[in-house]
Amino acid sequence: MALLRNFNNHLHKYMAIPAIVLFGFFFIYPLARGIGISLTDSNGITTPNFVGLQNFIDFFKDDRATHDMLTTLWFAIGSAPLLNLFGFLYALLLDRKMVGKGLVRAIVYLPAVISPLIMGYIWYFILQPERGFLYHLGQNLKLEFLQGNWLGSSTSSIVLLIIVNVWQFVGMTMIIYLAGLQSIPSELYEASRMDGAGVWKTLWNVTIPMLYPSIKINVVTNIIGSLSVFDIIVALTDGGPGYSTESLSLYIMRMQYGSFTGYSTAVALILFLIIIIPVFLFLRLTRNKEVEM
Numbered sequence: 001m002a003l004l005r006n007f008n009n010h011l012h013k014y015m016a017i018p019a020i021v022l023f024g025f026f027f028i029y030p031l032a033r034g035i036g037i038s039l040t041d042s043n044g045i046t047t048p049n050f051v052g053l054q055n056f057i058d059f060f061k062d063d064r065a066t067h068d069m070l071t072t073l074w075f076a077i078g079s080a081p082l083l084n085l086f087g088f089l090y091a092l093l094l095d096r097k098m099v100g101k102g103l104v105r106a107i108v109y110l111p112a113v114i115s116p117l118i119m120g121y122i123w124y125f126i127l128q129p130e131r132g133f134l135y136h137l138g139q140n141l142k143l144e145f146l147q148g149n150w151l152g153s154s155t156s157s158i159v160l161l162i163i164v165n166v167w168q169f170v171g172m173t174m175i176i177y178l179a180g181l182q183s184i185p186s187e188l189y190e191a192s193r194m195d196g197a198g199v200w201k202t203l204w205n206v207t208i209p210m211l212y213p214s215i216k217i218n219v220v221t222n223i224i225g226s227l228s229v230f231d232i233i234v235a236l237t238d239g240g241p242g243y244s245t246e247s248l249s250l251y252i253m254r255m256q257y258g259s260f261t262g263y264s265t266a267v268a269l270i271l272f273l274i275i276i277i278p279v280f281l282f283l284r285l286t287r288n289k290e291v292e293m
Helices: 002-015 017-038 054-061 063-094 101-113 116-127 133-140 154-182 186-194 199-210 212-227 231-236 248-257 261-292
Strands: none
Touching (some): 054 261, 063 101, 116 133, 116 154, 116 231, 154 212, 154 231, 199 212
16 A cells, blocks of 8 residues: 555656646746847847847837836726726626526627727727717717717827727626636525625625635736737727837837847846736735635
8 A cells, every 4th residue: 555655646746747848848948038038139130149138228218118118007007907896796796686697698708709809990990080980970969079089199099998908808807706606605695694794794704705716816817918918909009199009018019020039028028027026916915815714
């Protein structure tokens, strides 16, 4: 029996080897390779020269780059909380017994299965000034406020990008919260009612604590998705007007095709840090909260 137990222990260690190899091949190696390229003046064609941290210094000296970083952060600050808020509210609503619940769930989730690029072009045709559906609707209904150039202002453009992103992906957040709600034992709600707790106290003391795993998944995925936004901006505004709605992902692509391979790789590493820092902090806070429970 002892021999068999030792064999099983060694077998478990060996079974992790394929996962470690894949992780190293698809994450560690590309990351190490990217760090190496970011320290050169590579243009993807000629032999690169070592320039140290100059690419990173140039990024923070470039007004367009720092503006794009702030745009990306503002988009994430607006998008991620709204996705979680409306996804949670949808889940609470659709977790109740109601007629047509399945149909409503499908309608809310349907935009999430459509490519963000296609969705962006659909909304562009709706919001296009003087030719879009919204403009003609306002013209026919004599509603002048619907006939404005919504994509002509940097402020309204970023607000529209956030709204479209939330509208498209709130269904994914909702599904995860729904799964969490349906896994909460009904006995907890019964005990809460017997203790005289109202709706809000039950929500705060039972529902939300039991949803911490779902909250963790949604917050992390929404932070990553919002900070790496690309498709919806390309389709709806292409970073305009000017560069006012250009995200770091779009900036990286343009620098790459502009033959600034070393510099664009350095910017990609900066974006990686911008994403990983809030995710790491949130996971730490969530872990501590779960331990307290």
